[in-house]
Amino acid sequence: MKLIEKEIIMDKEEIERTLLRLTHEILERNKGIKDLVLIGIRTGGVYLAERMRAKITTIEKAQVPLGIIDITLYRDDFATGLPRPLVGKTEIPFPLKDKKVILIDDVLYTGRTVRAAMDALIDFGRPKFIQLAVLIDRGHRELPIQADYVGKKVTTLPEEDVQVYFREAGEEDRAVIRVRVS
Amino acid sequence: MNAPQAEKINLNQTSNQPKIKWKRKDLLGIAELDPAEIELILNTAESFKEISSREIKKVPTLRGKTVINLFFEPSTRTRTSFEIAAKRLSADAVNISTSSSSVVKGETLIDTAKNLEAMNPDCIVIRHSASGAPHLLARLMKVPIINAGDGAHEHPTQALLDLFTVREKLGHLAGLKIVIAGDILHSRVARSNIFGFLKMGAEVHLTGPRTMRPPEIEKLGVCWHTSLKEIIPEADVIMMLRLQLERQEGGFFPTLREYSRLFGLNMELMKETKPGVLIMHPGPINRGVEISPEVADGPFSVILDQVTNGVAVRMALLYLLVGGTE
Numbered sequence: 001m002k003l004i005e006k007e008i009i010m011d012k013e014e015i016e017r018t019l020l021r022l023t024h025e026i027l028e029r030n031k032g033i034k035d036l037v038l039i040g041i042r043t044g045g046v047y048l049a050e051r052m053r054a055k056i057t058t059i060e061k062a063q064v065p066l067g068i069i070d071i072t073l074y075r076d077d078f079a080t081g082l083p084r085p086l087v088g089k090t091e092i093p094f095p096l097k098d099k100k101v102i103l104i105d106d107v108l109y110t111g112r113t114v115r116a117a118m119d120a121l122i123d124f125g126r127p128k129f130i131q132l133a134v135l136i137d138r139g140h141r142e143l144p145i146q147a148d149y150v151g152k153k154v155t156t157l158p159e160e161d162v163q164v165y166f167r168e169a170g171e172e173d174r175a176v177i178r179v180r181v182s
Numbered sequence: 183m184n185a186p187q188a189e190k191i192n193l194n195q196t197s198n199q200p201k202i203k204w205k206r207k208d209l210l211g212i213a214e215l216d217p218a219e220i221e222l223i224l225n226t227a228e229s230f231k232e233i234s235s236r237e238i239k240k241v242p243t244l245r246g247k248t249v250i251n252l253f254f255e256p257s258t259r260t261r262t263s264f265e266i267a268a269k270r271l272s273a274d275a276v277n278i279s280t281s282s283s284s285v286v287k288g289e290t291l292i293d294t295a296k297n298l299e300a301m302n303p304d305c306i307v308i309r310h311s312a313s314g315a316p317h318l319l320a321r322l323m324k325v326p327i328i329n330a331g332d333g334a335h336e337h338p339t340q341a342l343l344d345l346f347t348v349r350e351k352l353g354h355l356a357g358l359k360i361v362i363a364g365d366i367l368h369s370r371v372a373r374s375n376i377f378g379f380l381k382m383g384a385e386v387h388l389t390g391p392r393t394m395r396p397p398e399i400e401k402l403g404v405c406w407h408t409s410l411k412e413i414i415p416e417a418d419v420i421m422m423l424r425l426q427l428e429r430q431e432g433g434f435f436p437t438l439r440e441y442s443r444l445f446g447l448n449m450e451l452m453k454e455t456k457p458g459v460l461i462m463h464p465g466p467i468n469r470g471v472e473i474s475p476e477v478a479d480g481p482f483s484v485i486l487d488q489v490t491n492g493v494a495v496r497m498a499l500l501y502l503l504v505g506g507t508e
Contacts, residue, residue, distance in 0.1 A: 070229065073271075088229055089228065089232060
């Protein structure tokens with residue numbers, strides 16, 4: 001049983017164009033960068049957040065703070081005995097009180113990762129609000145969570161897997177649907 | 183307990199994250215660990231360290247889990263460290279110090295443990311004066327057991343936090359020259375550290391009074407030196423061991439004063455050290471005996487960092503062992 005790529009949802013150029021649009025949407029809705037902070041969810045969300053931060057710097061000629069959140073310790077499936085991911089470092093070197101947090105992840109699926117991320121974030125201070133930006137929304141929510149900024153909505157089957165690959169991780173930039181084959 | 187698990191695929195997980203390969207039910211010593219396991223513990227501990235500097239020093243990971251600290255020997259540092267580690271993971275920590283328990287009434291170790299197990303704890307941390315006590319419990323009980331020090335055998339969590347501290351300060355472990363000085367004979371801290379540092383590729387050098395040198399200690403792969411002065415210019419790390427003051431009754435050395443003059447670490451000796459040397463001590467320190475106050479409080483001392491790192495390392499161990507692969 002292994003996973004193979006069935007379809008490419010977004011290629012390198014599409015990802016870049018989409019990120020540029022999302023960045024502009026965020027700046028438009030929030031009327032600039034005042035009190036804005038970007039928080040990327042490990043690991044895909046971090047690469048996206050870094051790229052978006054660079055774009056903001058180009059557009060607004062100023063930097064926004066960037067934080068990294070690892071949700072491993074906030075997962076709700078810890079006791080299920082499944083193989084667990086390695087715990088990564090959470091790095092939020094600034095207070096979140098009254099900040100406008102843009103939480104960024106690559107794929108929005110059941111919504112459990114975002115739930116865990118919000119739990120983690122609230123422990124760092126009380127943000128003014130949290131908005132969610134995702135590259136891909138693949139549906140099948142198990143919690144009442146929705147993204148404020150969506151790169152692309154994709155219809156998928158529950159047995160399928162959506163994966164985004166990043167050049168920062170040594171891969172060709174692309175978003176794919178994978179299926180299980182024996 | 184070791185039956186292969188049918189591979190359950192959870193598509194909720196970020197599939198590109200490497201999965202933990204921790205397989206042990208218990209943490210009983212360093213001697214049986216391989217370098218990859220030690221690396222895993224240290225890497226995991228790194229991620230936990232940051233939690234202790236947050237405003238809200240808690241993560242919900244072990245919520246609802248019970249960790250029992252079963253200490254048959256007195257301890258402030260280690261026990262508090264485990265208690266804080268458990269609580270920062272949202273677990274419930276229960277401390278049992280046997281001076282005030284039914285052990286005083288003559289209950290055996292096995293009975294004490296079985297009774298505790300009947301209350302469904304998720305982990306037992308044990309410190310005992312008999313070497314092998316944790317191993318006995320590990321064999322008999324289903325619950326994960328962590329050795330917090332057994333007799334003169336091992337003190338694995340101390341060695342792990344020492345390894346973590348050195349790695350954090352110096353960036354690596356392989357090739358370093360580690361000097362451990364003092365009462366090596368009676369020290370479980372020394373033993374665990376010897377195993378740990380050797381496994382990670384460092385050189386270990388020992389020194390202390392001849393009367394406190396274990397026979398044939400070189401067989402472990404370490405070098406013995408007659409004095410600290412001999413090896414101090416090359417040392418990257420100098421770890422001073424606590425002199426148990428009762429030992430002076432045992433004829434191991436003439437007086438505390440002589441011990442301090444000949445085997446203690448003082449400012450005179452510090453003049454010969456490498457720049458950037460780390461001074462370590464498992465604690466509690468005997469000021470003026472094995473280490474002078476100026477050195478203990480000086481700029482090269484990382485003694486307090488060891489304590490901070492102890493909490494992170496113990497959090498990592500509780501995370502790895504509790505909620506294990508059933």
